[in-house]
Amino acid sequence: MTQSIDVSVVIPTHTERRWASLQRTVASALDQKVTPAEVVVVVDHNPALFERAKAEFDGVTVLENVSERGASGNRNTGAFHCRSELIAFLDDDTVAHSTWLGNLAAPFDDPRVVGAGGSIVPAWERTRPSWLPDELLWTVGVSYAGMPTSVAEIRNVWSASMMVRRDAFEKVNGFRVGFGKLGDQNRPEDTELCLRISAETGGHWMYVPDSVIEHDVPLDRSTFRFFLRRCYAEGRGKVQMASLLPRDQKLGAEQDYLKRTLPRAVASNIKAATLGRGGYHALRAATVIAAVAAAGFGGGVETLAALSESESASR
Incomplete structure (x- = not known):
């Protein structure tokens, strides 16, 4: 029922x-x-x-x-x-x-x-x-x-x-x-x-x-191509979202994820690879590094775009 x-x-x-x-x-x-x-x-x-x-x-x-x-x-x-x-x-x-x-x-x-x-x-x-x-x-x-x-x-x-x-x-x-x-x-x-x-x-x-x-x-x-594009978009999106938030509202969850979760992922996968638990662990460690790089690049692009727009508006 x-x-x-x-x-x-x-x-x-x-x-x-x-x-x-x-x-x-x-x-x-x-x-x-x-x-x-x-x-x-x-x-x-x-x-x-x-x-x-x-x-x-x-x-x-x-x-x-x-x-x-x-x-x-x-x-x-x-x-x-x-x-x-x-x-x-x-x-x-x-x-x-x-x-x-x-x-x-x-x-x-x-x-x-x-x-x-x-x-x-x-x-x-x-x-x-x-x-x-x-x-x-x-x-x-x-x-x-x-x-x-x-x-x-x-x-x-x-x-x-x-x-x-x-x-x-x-x-x-x-x-x-x-x-x-x-x-x-x-x-x-x-x-x-x-x-x-x-x-x-x-x-x-x-x-x-x-x-x-x-x-x-x-x-x-x-695909890895989609993965990189998604990380890049996330980087741009988080920078854009941060500009919409009140000054006292920080992206603490993202900072913790970058400082703790992802470094642990790299370390655990490298350890697993060195212990012979599967070569794919090394690929996963490299993927985390690529993800951070793509998101960082996206965030940088969005930051520069916002600065350029701000400068144009002030002229």
Whole structure:
């Protein structure tokens, strides 16, 4: 017997190429052990896809993005439509386990909790690249080594598996439009939203490992070239995000990750390689170094771009 919960599930989508995966995402949202108040699919400026979704999805609300093109405006359109106490987000290339929604809602019994996120596991199209270390799995959009292994307070969660109080989301006007995923641009709009909500409300976010979704990792995201581009984009995005934060709000989690998590990853993989536990460990150690270099280069490019823009504006 299913239970009900006052939460709506918002699924943004933008391209027919993900139609099959969108169908799986919607089916998994509808097949939860706790029944969502509403499942909302939001189509990002694609009239043909909107008409197809509206015609083929029964028991689902289908909307067109009324904001700017991009993931942030698309999610906002769905969230601002909802009237439920809680709003959950899934990406259109994910599949939620049947206990995802109920487990993710559990921390909200505490009124200080403004949001929560769950565990994201990879669904590789083929196999995981041997050179990719656990600490850098975030580059393919899944949970990585160093994240909590039990329910715990966390600074930010990811929009692929996020739940938030509607009043807190509305208080900050949702995701920052124009800052997020659009084409080749990849900015951490979910991290920025979490930080802004915490600063505005004084509430905190929780990580719920037993709230699980599977995230597709296609072949073109399993290449070293994609990996370097993703790290470069992350470097640019974090510098851009830092410029939006209050002066007293630092990127402490990123600093700890760079100073502790990644050096430990290099050391442990080098040790494993020297002990003959597999040559791929040496590749993983080198991958961490390449990741730091690519992110640093991206951060430098973004810093120089911001300085140039500032100088031009002051003339």
